[in-house]
Amino acid sequence: MTPTRWLAAYLLAVLGLGLVHDGRALAAGLLLALWLAGPQRWRLLRRSLLAVLAFNLAVSGGLLLQALLQGRPLAPLAEPLLVLNLRVLLLVLLGFVFVARVNVLQALAFAPTLQFLATLAAGQAQVFARLVREHGLAFRSRTAGAGGLRARTRHGAATAGHLLDQAVAGAQASAMAVRARGGFDG
Secondary structure, eight states, rough: OOHHHHHHHHHHHHHHHHHHHOOHHHHHHHHHHHHHHHGGHHHHHHHHHHHHHHHHHHHHHHHHHHHHHOOOSGGGGGGHHHHHHHHHHHHHHHHHHHHHHHHHHTTTTHHHHHHHHHHHHHHHHHHHHHHHOOOOOOOOOOOOOTTHHHHHHHHHHHHHHHHHHHHHHHHHHHHHHHHHTTTTTO
16 A cells, blocks of 8 residues: 555544544454554554553543532443543554554655645654753753652753743744745735
8 A cells, every 4th residue: 555545544544533432443443553553563552552641641530520529420421431532542543553654755745745844844853852852961961860850840841941942933033034025914
């Protein structure tokens, strides 16, 4: 199958998952996605679980807490929470499987503009990944041992602040360039 057809199948699967409201069907879809993942299935499943853990815990916990505070029974929430959590996990796993199996730039060959945007996004992701690695190296070189929770938290906040500053500066520079060329003139 060509990369473009893989992209079409992936997009159809993502759209189709929004229409599935049965936990058994989503579980079957999860098994199918694991089969499609091939030898990398357990690594991709682990990455998917880690990626969705915070979201699923926050949403599920919030819904359960709301039901408790409102005095409603928790049993009716079991199936909707199962469907929600399975759907999110399946969507993320499908994304990881797609990226692992298909060259996204080849899949977007039918649309040069989309291919260009994907290249820009990949380049920006690499720049931000490099910045995060460099901040981590700087933290390790300036901290005795592993560093305490407070030091790691402050370092994470400083790194996030730096990345946000970089993004804002880049957006301002782009906006000024567009404005200089009359892009915002109505």
